[in-house]
Amino acid sequence: MLRAALNRLFGMLVVMALVVTVVFVIVRVTPGDPAAVMLGPDASAEDIEQLREKLGLNGTILEQFANYVAGVLRADFGQSIFLGQPVTQALMDRAEPTFFLTIFSLLIATAIALPVGILSAYWRGSMFDQAATALAMFAASVPSFWLGLLFIQFFAVHLGWFATSGYGGPGTPLFERLHYLVLPAFALGLVSSALITRFTRASMLDVLNDDYVRTARSKGMGEWRVVLKHALKNALIPILTVIGLTAALLISGAVVTETVFGLPGVGNLVVSAVLRRDYPVIQGALLVIAGLYVLVNFGIDMLYLLIDPRVRY
């Protein structure tokens, strides 16, 4: 088992190194001089030179790469050009709304998807199953930003139940922040529930016909106990994986949803960085989010090793 864990760790480190390299390459594929692009056509040669120095664009490509890797290892992603603060600080300042948005959306998605998926599989082919499958497919086809706008229109403007945008001032307690978070979390959670519903249904269908489920039934065990205790427990690994993957997808959805609802999170930061061509911020956000994704995947793999002794890498 230790060997398997070490193997996986090595694989993770290789992927992480590649992620770091890919991010380095992305910023370098900018046609022309990124410093000149950032400063616009009116910038003087001196300003451009200064910015090049700041961005670490001087020296050979190998020197640039070495400096960049050294910075990444120290969690130093450079300085934001427009915010005048270190990228790490800018990301940390905006992590909270994104964190809560992701967590709440995931909770909503799971709370909808698990029961619907389980019941769909249990009543396979029924009206409920067909309606749930159709709804899941519909939810997967709706752009979350559009759903967010419809929510704002109806629940915030028309009914006045929630805030149309924002996150409250600094120091607002989390309970009050719900006023701002409920709509975006539902917009994102509903759309994301589709994938989890379909996976839950498929995994449950897989195990509901297995021998041990039949055995449990033949022993006279209560029907729901069989479904929830015996079947669900065994269907849980693929379901957990897809929930983990959804968490990563949610970060992607958060980029757009935060913009719709004016939440001052990482997504909003990235979009404004792109519009202002603030490359260090884009680079830092990409690294942190992709790095988190790789770590989450690694964590899920390790969990498998612990839960299921048959899994070997």
Add this chain to the structure above:
Amino acid sequence: MAAIAPALQSEPNILSRLVGRRTSLIGIIILAIIAAAALLAPFIAPYSPSKLSIASRLHGPEMAHLFGTDDLGRDIFTRMLYAGRTSLTVGFAVVVFSSIIGIVLGLTAGFFRRLDQPVSRLIDAMMAFPDILLAIALVAALGASATNVVIALGIVYAPRLARVIRASTLVIRELPYVEAARALGVPTPVILLRHVLRNVTSPLLVQGTFIFANAILAEAGLSFLGVGISPDTPTWGTMISVGRQYMDQASWMMFFPGAAIVLTVLSLQLVGDGLRDLLDPRLAKDI
């Protein structure tokens, strides 16, 4: 080979079998209507997409303007038809571009044992980036234009295709007819093109349909954020983005383009689901 042969024989009737499934048929019909409407836009659109009319600014849906007018008095139905052209073209171009990269990477990783590890790790690394975020970063680096949106989304979705093609190639590589071709001295590129590539078309078709759907959603997202195609070009995403500013007075401005996205993506998913069930029953069980 026995396993592959029926799949190949059945491919000519795929369309008729697909039409036989009720849900797929609905998908095909909706998709055909949307594609035809986009294609025939210059003939069926009641107005010019750029015809301004300050007098009929922000009119709600009415007989003269089926879906209402926008802030500059332009007919929304007309603009939606033209926007459909861009959105569908971008979506299709993304499928083609990502297929090219995906096929090259997938075949390389699946067929050549030595290259499998490095290429697969690169695929893993690319898949670590959330799609919209990577697309945003790439468009930021390349510059905002329709072509660059296609390139960016193509790069984003290529690893998914590469993974599927690699998996199929790994199986096909070991089949007797590939071994026989090798023994007969058939050059590797010919084996790859004639024997391997031909047999990975099924998973390619299934994934391609889903990527088409995702690309339409992603393009709309990028355009909505203002980091994709220029707002002057009507796409469903840019129309929602503009409509958002007039949400209180003219909710139809953002409602109808959004509904067009939902219908298009939904119909692509219905067709994709049908294709998957017919061509790849193993996958159908998983999802």
